[in-house]
Amino acid sequence: MAGSDRTLHLVSGDMAWCHAQAGNILDDLDQHRVLLLSNSLDGLATSHYRQILGKEFDCIIYDCFSGLDADALGSVCGTVRGGGALILLTPPLTDWSNFKDPDYRRHGYTDNEKPQGLFIQRLVHLLLNSDAATSHKQKENKQVNISLKPVTATAATDDQLHTIEAIERVALGHAKRPLVIKADRGRGKSAAIGIAAAKLLEKDKRNILVTAPSFAAVETLFRHAADNLPGFAMQQQALTHADGRRLAFIAPDKLVHDKPACDLLCVDEAAAIPAQLLEAMLKQQNRILFSTTVHGYEGSGRGFEIRFSKVLERLTPQWKTTSLKAPIRWRDGDALEALLNDLLLFDADQTAFDTDMLDSSDLVISCVTQQELFKDEAALRAFFGLLVTAHYRTRPFDLRHLLDGKQLRLWRATINNRLVGALVCVEEGNIDEQLAQGIRSGKRRPKNQLVPQTLQQHLGVDQALETSYLRIMRIAVAPGLQRKGIGRRLLQTAATDYSQSTDLLATSFGATAELLDFWRTTGFTPVRIGLTRDASSGCHSVLMLAPLSGNGEMLMQNCQERYLETLPYLLRGGLSDLETNIIQRAFPHTSDALTKESRSRLELFSTHALSLDAVLPDLHQLTRLLLSGERHIDIKPEHLACLVSYSLQEIDSKDVATRLEIAGKSAAEKLLRDATTEGLQRLQ
Template sequence: MPTPSPQATAIVALARALRAEALGCRQRRVLLVSGEVGWCERQALAVLATLPGLATTWLSARASPPQAEPLGAARKLLGGELALLVYDAHGGFDPDAFGAATGALIGGGLLLLLTPPLAEWSTLTDPQTARLAPWPHPPQPGGRFIARLARVLASDPALVHIDQSQHPAHWPQPDTPAPAPAPPPAPDAEGAASADQARAIEAVLRVARGRAHRPLVLSAHRGRGKSAALGIAARRLLAEAEDYRILVTAPNRGAAATLLGHAGSHPGLDFVAPADLLDRHPAADLVLVDEAAAIPAPLLEGLLHRYPRLVFAATVHGYEGTGRGFELRFRDALERHTPGWRLERLEQPIRWAAHDPLETLGFRALLLDAAIPAIDPPSSTTLAGITCERLDRDTLAGDETTLGALFGLLVQAHYQTRPADLRMLLDGPGVRVYACRLAGRVVATLIASAEGGIDDPALRAAIFEGRRRPRGHLLPQTLSAHAGLAEAPALRALRVVRIATHPALRRHGLGARLLTTLQAAARAEGLDLVGTSFGATPGLLAFWRHQGWRLAQVGTSRNAASGEHAVVLLAACSAAGERLATRAERRLGARIGVLLAGPLRALDPRIAAALLSALPPPSRNALEEDSAELHAFANAHRTLEASLAPLAGLTRVRLAETLRAGRITPDEAALLVACALQLHAPATLVERFSASGREALTEQLRMVTGRLLEAAMPGAGADKTTPRTP
């Protein structure tokens, strides 16, 4: 074996000292090794050779050394525990992977972070930027994100930095003697390792033993023991009753490993994937949902309908998604369906001791603790002082206050916001950042991305035919490949990627002002369209329709991230854009009936009704021919089955106007859509809409049909229709 170099010997001694120091205070320590790639790798291998037997992972986008795992393997570390982590950033820096992996390091653990020289890191090509770069952009230099990260690393007081360009005599020296290892916190008699965790366990037990339909949300940063609390509570409940049944769900089984490990093996405990819970609806006395922030909101809301006793655990902010945003967004569903729900926060760390340097570094580097500023209730004078502007990203990257407030808005508004989104807004090619300011503070923001302008006819044809899917360009590719608009990729567009407003200033028109600013900029540049794509909900559709944007496309399958059907809305900025938006809207209107009866048959009828309301109604000519049949159904005893075809036509023509006029409720509109367009069986409708039986359901449909008829034919009111016979 070759003799270690003096540099390697010095680094090994320092790493061993840091490891001992970390064990002594039960915190984590960070050793940053910067320099040429081969040199950094050799130093890390020397450290690993002198610290054998530790739970270790080496993450790298490069294939060297042999034990290195790809950055994507960081996903597997969720719920796991590491004592030593090597993160090689020479092959690119993935913020999500870094956040996931460092969260798996336990107290006493050591992070070896390998980077290029900090001063030049941001100028080097980073292969990880390929995910940010739309076609035809190649991978970019590290840019603003890496420059900021390098500043954060260089200024971190607890981080130990070894720089290849410095003589070892100038490197930090290990402290001696090393402190004795600190024992982990001793669990109490019930297994809780902190007072917070004990309260969380008792809260879970109250859900199981107390009144039904009072779900619990556990919210915490990583390492606070929320998953363990679920497992300990499950173990206690299963020990009390042999026939008790608990179902555990999470984004994947690995994410529930800590929970399942603390619960132990028991015939009454099973893991079930979230979608399977809804599809199969297996019986359970209690359902535990771990890492809920990474599960689509519609699936979680579906669980509220199906199970009376639920506990949701969510990470406040991290790779898994943002628990703070989850909490705010899911709160509406909880208030609607289970107003007796409760929130329990865990603050005290368990996996490591308080004031952990690596946690502090992660918060700063990835803005994991980004928060929105406190805002007093606005007055008319306050609102008049709000300004909108496009932000310069070079300036933004150096303004920690503005950047933190802006990212905090994204976190609280979009619960799937991840560390990678910070890199996107700082470095994404063609990305624009707009903001509204109040007294200098960011209180609303809009992120947009340039798309389209694909001049190559062969590539456009390949997109239309489904043979090519170049990176990025979501709007034009969706409109071409799925909406049948082959010309869409040639047009130049701006896509709204995110829009968020401070909670205290919502419903005061800030979102509309940002959109107006964006559209004015697009017109001034000679662009054709502005557009957006998002998971459809009635509220979001209403907001965008209120801005005058037009519905252009509905996805026929659920989006993997949101669990919702994606929609595309457009606003024209040129004559060519107007022609495309009009054509898209018209084509979707002609197809929506077939879609609702086919691939969208399982779509929530409330969303289906909102989609119909967003589209221009078809011609009214057919209503005159169907008038007699419709009146016979509404006011006499004509059967539902015999009336379905004319009822479908009436729904398409009159639903939007009748709903806007307040003559029917959103639930009544949803019932009509589910019955006449999605063609659900009466038994399904009775269950979904809580009717007392088929007869009551039919009576409700007759009544709603009558209201649509009154709107459709003002001269044919109730006094002029065939009276109901007993």
């Protein structure tokens, strides 16, 4: 679109002066759409920034005295239209890094601690060296005057029109031809999907579903659909018509679990949804589109492209892709967009290079400090870019945490000075008695103490609070060099460096079969599975430990014992829907053996000589042994799933048949007898 650049204004001074200037600016711009984000002034609280996504403003005033939330800053910038302005109220720039920013609490600091403030120092340096930023200082004693020349987009761009046509072809053309839509922020991707959905509903498509990490991420999509659907009403996250036609939101995990039929599934912000859920959607739905923000606060589109394109090629080789490149709210080449990309490293995808030219035998592992990354912009960009590429959800918050996070420890892997691996860890534990008492009583929940609090609260292992840990937060290896031992070498180096000062390595993540296999092969043991699924990943979290000391070994044994005692109860309750391939990999080892009497009863059951209720304890023991043996026991997956469903999760025959997609109660019970026979054979 044509028009002038958006501008950035830095209003810096003491809080009272900056707040007074904000009041004057609001008075001066009362004819414009202006929003104030502040926790102390009469505006929208900074934590509620998602409420305005998809809307347009001539000016945003962000009160940095309320805390600089990097996610909020990156998000609200996209709501400022061409010719508008972003205004930051800040302490004096040269002293900003010493300000007690309330956001430091999210990075592990108490109000009495003084962080290095590296994120703010870097921010200030870039702002002072940018032609796109105008500074207004209190010491200059001048009135702050802001001039706006807002421009409103009046028509859809050619990119949007092309995308709308492509979406209609997915819904009306041949099945199993998914569409991948890629766009940078502010290109009208969500608007195009909403308009296309409305057109399809007007053409008598009955049921279109939308999924995303949260409903807030697709509010723009629904708003544009509503504008084009007279007679539809918004109710409970769905646009519905009296005749039954609807456009409805559904959470990713519920979508995969319920498998609802639809005329079209729109997966928005797909980069922020784990690949295993996306693959399940692709298998379940005949008409589907995936849209992703290339450089966005909901995840990396580049990482999505690397991870998911192989899945698309394997399952639906006739998939298509389209891109939106022209901005709709500001002109192409907008100075504020370019500055924001630098400030928050939105464009920090790892630079592509030929991994075939690198020899992993030349691998070098070394520690790197937050200070070193701060001083070397290229190194910071490479390190963060690798995290963006490797992880399904990397946000501006993670950039700030990388620079400002308390007790962070970093390692990097290089080959010929090329960054190929990154490891981010945090020191936890060694909690003093006063804080430990607060944790035990439920009155304190300190940041950066995930592992000791989890072990104490959920396993009842009190000595966990006084034990020391190095928790792995993120590990990333360059695509093309994975499965070559680089991740293992990073972990081994961290373990060696901390072997004299720390009791245990720890990690917590959304449990998938692939991740559990990786961590078990590197010496980690599961000790806890969370009871609830993450809404966006659809996974239960798992906590795993690896001992570094004798004290760590004893604590881990205590945790394993408690885990073994509690897991059977949890599998009948909160974990009754946990997948068998996860249980198989997360089940603790046991040295028990099947008794002669149990084997005899199970043999009789398998030949119909005994009923199911006569052998339930024996089935339970058989299943535990099949899951917990030191050696890998090769049993048909459907047999193991049947044994787990009946004996550990105590699901009745009808529900087992539904879960395993077999024909009714009799078929489920026959499968159980066959599974028992094979299980007994495998334990010979």
